[in-house]
Amino acid sequence: MLHQQKIFSPAAENIRVKVLSNRCIKPGHFRLAFRVPVSFPEAVPGQFVHIKVGEGPVPLLRRPFSISNYTPGKIQIIYAVVGQGTKILSHAKRGDYLDMLGPAGKGFCICEEAKTHLLIGGGMGAAPLVFLARKILKKVKKDSSISVFLGFKTKQEIILKEEFAKNSIIGLQIATEDGSFGYRGLVSELFEDYLKKISSTSKFSIYACGPLQMLKTVARLSFDYDIFSQVSMEEIICCGVGACRGCVIKGTAGYMRVCQEGPVFDAKKISWS
Amino acid sequence: MDKFNVELAATIGRVKLKNPVLVAAGTFGYGEEYAKYVDLNKLGGLIAKTITLKPRKGNPPPRLTETPAGLLNSIGLENSGIDSFIEKNLPFLHNLKTALIVSIAGENEEDYLRLADRLGKEKCIHALEVNVSCPNVNSGSKMIGEEPELVFSLTRRLKEVSGLPFFIKLSAQIGRMVELSQAAREAGAEAVSLINSIPAMAIDVDKMCPKLGNVVGGLSGPAIRAIAVKIVWEVHSKVDIPIIGMGGIMSLEDALEFVLAGASAVAVGTANFIDPQVSLKIIDELEHYLYEKKIRSFSELVGKLKTGG
Numbered sequence A: 001m002l003h004q005q006k007i008f009s010p011a012a013e014n015i016r017v018k019v020l021s022n023r024c025i026k027p028g029h030f031r032l033a034f035r036v037p038v039s040f041p042e043a044v045p046g047q048f049v050h051i052k053v054g055e056g057p058v059p060l061l062r063r064p065f066s067i068s069n070y071t072p073g074k075i076q077i078i079y080a081v082v083g084q085g086t087k088i089l090s091h092a093k094r095g096d097y098l099d100m101l102g103p104a105g106k107g108f109c110i111c112e113e114a115k116t117h118l119l120i121g122g123g124m125g126a127a128p129l130v131f132l133a134r135k136i137l138k139k140v141k142k143d144s145s146i147s148v149f150l151g152f153k154t155k156q157e158i159i160l161k162e163e164f165a166k167n168s169i170i171g172l173q174i175a176t177e178d179g180s181f182g183y184r185g186l187v188s189e190l191f192e193d194y195l196k197k198i199s200s201t202s203k204f205s206i207y208a209c210g211p212l213q214m215l216k217t218v219a220r221l222s223f224d225y226d227i228f229s230q231v232s233m234e235e236i237i238c239c240g241v242g243a244c245r246g247c248v249i250k251g252t253a254g255y256m257r258v259c260q261e262g263p264v265f266d267a268k269k270i271s272w273s
Numbered sequence B: 001m002d003k004f005n006v007e008l009a010a011t012i013g014r015v016k017l018k019n020p021v022l023v024a025a026g027t028f029g030y031g032e033e034y035a036k037y038v039d040l041n042k043l044g045g046l047i048a049k050t051i052t053l054k055p056r057k058g059n060p061p062p063r064l065t066e067t068p069a070g071l072l073n074s075i076g077l078e079n080s081g082i083d084s085f086i087e088k089n090l091p092f093l094h095n096l097k098t099a100l101i102v103s104i105a106g107e108n109e110e111d112y113l114r115l116a117d118r119l120g121k122e123k124c125i126h127a128l129e130v131n132v133s134c135p136n137v138n139s140g141s142k143m144i145g146e147e148p149e150l151v152f153s154l155t156r157r158l159k160e161v162s163g164l165p166f167f168i169k170l171s172a173q174i175g176r177m178v179e180l181s182q183a184a185r186e187a188g189a190e191a192v193s194l195i196n197s198i199p200a201m202a203i204d205v206d207k208m209c210p211k212l213g214n215v216v217g218g219l220s221g222p223a224i225r226a227i228a229v230k231i232v233w234e235v236h237s238k239v240d241i242p243i244i245g246m247g248g249i250m251s252l253e254d255a256l257e258f259v260l261a262g263a264s265a266v267a268v269g270t271a272n273f274i275d276p277q278v279s280l281k282i283i284d285e286l287e288h289y290l291y292e293k294k295i296r297s298f299s300e301l302v303g304k305l306k307t308g309g
């Protein structure tokens, strides 16, 4: 089985950034891009930016957003309007300034010996996986493959399908819970069906981001099939710098901070029960 | 107007601060976490996160939830214990050019005494903040911070163990704050820190369960400010003891409310999470405010609330 190679956690910066665009990509979903200095630390897929969305005091805290693309000088996030914070952010316009702390946390490490990269995303969990797929394509050898499994509630909620589909090297499969598109059922079930048909899973590597229940199933499958897997965990993020200890989840060796030791963890280090 | 220099220095008993803005316990880690974002040496002082004798795992997650203008936390004093603090955190704190106040908590009086004894030997510590009021530790027995006699006895004994100044951090026992502060004063505490987060809870009605893993937690942030200001004002009017005021300070205006109500210094807590630079901004703005108001020294402002016309 493959192993995690390195812990990647460059120090974040707290700066004011200029919004380049904030476009509605489908009802209730936005893609926001902002400029960062060229000297800004290179962001890794799975890392997040911690943004002060309004002047407060409601909502009070910053909001964390997973980075969906980074190119020198520019960061992109994709978000759904789910509460007060994202609602305020959806009103940000080109030229506005935002207070941003990032790139924060530890992202996915790309398993270079892997020949088959399996990316599993549930709902908005697809956002960092676009960035990850792009990075994997750049980094790995020609003879390796990328398979992406995405799950959504309904056809209406599907996001980023085109981004993945436009690259012919990527095998994309989609599940919808109501069966309105692709596989009917959960993405974890789709993924399990896929694994059942595979004869050998050596040199496989799993990367997952999505709801807890999905991650739980993916982790269990990765143990059953003996595949190295990394999962991106969610918890409320407060300080984002490791100071408050408010963002912990239970690990096999004690509590771990999602904003520092995570959000991406080796699935073996998490206490799933 | 003549140019004149504004004096920002603040005094809390024997403790001299270069300015009256501190960062509150538990909201700034051990300083190092924020060193990249804030020039720590510009702070009036740093109150390090509460430490205990033995390591504490803290409470089960989720540990945080947001309420309107408030933050509800149940961290549960997670920390690695005093040995780890002295070995791993103190060397960094030692090099800071600002007042270092270390917050301590114990399960009983003996714990506090042993902590004070050990920390009393460390030259770089300016004072100890005695946390007798964490709403997130359930030790079964009554919290020391709820009983004036216990506060008195603990403070007395602490003073026998160490010559360091002690700031007693009381919980918001609305209605008994005067009594509790009086007990701290009579036992010889240098100051009282008012207030800790207020016991509170929030419920997820969809799942029909508490939003925090620990069921209950402590409320902080702007939501508690008006309560904190009133407590500071009341204690300042009735008890002759310096006060470090805190609770929901997000701006200079908020800080000034505490000062006018009687706080000799203030501590910024929850606001650090939203803007790590906020304390430095408050310090700059305070200097400007004093200048505009033609007040030469910050200390002239303490308790200058005008009441009754």
Ligand SMILES: Cc1cc2nc3c(=O)[nH]c(=O)nc-3n(C[C@H](O)[C@H](O)[C@H](O)COP(=O)(O)O)c2cc1C
Pocket: A244, A246, B024, B025, B026, B027, B049, B050, B071, B073, B075, B077, B103, B131, B134, B169, B195, B196, B197, B219, B220, B221, B222, B224, B246, B247, B248, B249, B267, B268, B269, B270, B271
């Ligand atoms: C996440 C968090 C952790 C805290 N941890 C401690 C602590 O370890 N010891 C302590 O005395 N107070 C602790 N407090 C209380 C603060 O020091 C402060 O008294 C309180 O939050 C009110 O100030 P604020 O509204 O500015 O945050 C904590 C508060 C928060 C929000």
Ligand code: FES
Pocket: A236, A237, A238, A239, A240, A241, A242, A243, A244, A245, A246, A247, A248, A257, A258, A259, A260
């Ligand atoms: S959000 Fe504060 S430690 Fe992670």
